Amino acid sequence: MATDDTSTRPARAFKVPRLPGDIMIYPMIAGLLMNTFCPQALEIGGFFTAATRGGANAVVAAILLFVGAGISFKATPGAVKTGVAVLIPKLALAAAMGLAVAWFFDDDLFGLSSVSIIGGISFCNMALYTGIMSEYGDEAEQGAVGILFLTAGPTVAMVILGVSGLASIPLGTVVGSVLPLVVGMVLGNCFPFVRDLLKPGANPAIAVLGFQLGCSMSLASFVTGGLSGILLGLVTVFVVGPVTCLFERLCGGTGKAAIACSTIAGTAMTTPAALVEVAPQYAAIAPVAYAQIATAVIVTALLAPILTGWYDKRFCAK
Incomplete structure (x- = not known):
């Protein structure tokens, strides 16, 4: 007589579909939805609120330390080369498109102004770049974040818009932002056991970073920024x-760093307000530019990891 042993079979676990960059995307979506529909839960206090509202800089520093531990000193010239190959065309395109809109379209093309274009595209979401390259990049591509830091702050946008003497990034900020990566490299190259200890910590830290980034976003930005922000x-x-990507490949790179760098950082939202302080003529368009950049931050944060993973599988599998 046959017996039904279904009760003794182990329950079938739900399988989460995998997609490129999901180590960051899934936590980011979770944080985005929580901040949109139940932001009060993020203010419950204690360690949970500290993890969601404490800022991503500490986690980025930890990721840079972990990533740096796995980078050999031989990769340093390659990191500089990759960073420059990505940074030059990104800034050139931001300037060209923004100034073209200002000069030929009366500073209004489908709702976008030179402030939103230059102030957004000239920035790179370095936290997101670090997370993506930790999963898909080599040592040189991971280390390029030190060069990409030059886009931080509204200085680049101000220079392009003609007010270059009114803003600057303190030298200490630049050095301090690259220091965790350098410390990790020194420790990893000098002490192999430290390298083996730190390298596995990158992926968990990336997941935490993704959740933090999501908790700083809201779907309401799509409504405020509208179609122009999505554009x-x-x-x-x-x-x-x-x-x-094409420029990077012409320089001998894989192109992955360029795809991962095609993002807009949340700190780009500070540019419109900073410009108003030194150039009051931008006061009328600053609030709109702020909303558009906020929307673009979400769009690029969701698409860049997926496209980088697809590009890596499609063109870099060999």
Whole structure:
């Protein structure tokens, strides 16, 4: 007599579908939804609130330390080369498109202004770049984040818009932002056991970073920024990204760093307000530019990891 042993079979676990960059995307979506529909839960206090509202800088520093531990000193020239190959076309495209809109379209093309274009595209989400390259990049591509830091702050946008003498990034900030990566490299190269200890910590830290980034976003930004903000994000990913990728490949790179760099950082939202302080003529368009950049931050944060993973599988499998 046959017996039904279904009760003794182990329950079948739900299998989460994998997608490129999911180690960061899934936590980011979770944080985005929580901050949109139940932001009060993020303010419950204790360690949970500290993990969601404490800022991503500490986690980025930890990721840089972990990543640096796995980078050999031999990769340093390659990191500089990759960073420059990605940074030059990105800034050139931001300047060209922004100034073209200002000069030929009366500073209004489908709702986008020179402030939103230059202030958004000239930035790179270095936290996201670090997470993506930790999963898909080699040592040189991971270390290039030290060069990409030059896009931090509104200085680049101000220089392009003609107010270059009114803003600067303190030298200590630049050095301090690269220091965790350098410390990790020194420790990893000098002490192999430290390298083996730190390297596995990168992926868990990336997941935490993704959740933190999501908790700083809201779907309400899509409503405020509208279609013009979505357009800014799509242009950054599908126009700036491929052109920068081509330039990087011509310089001998794989192009992955360029795709991962086709993002807009949340700190780009500080640019419109900073410009108003030194150039009051931008006061009227600053609030709109702020909303558009906020929308583009979300669009690029969701698309860049997926496209980088697809590109890596499609063109870099060999």
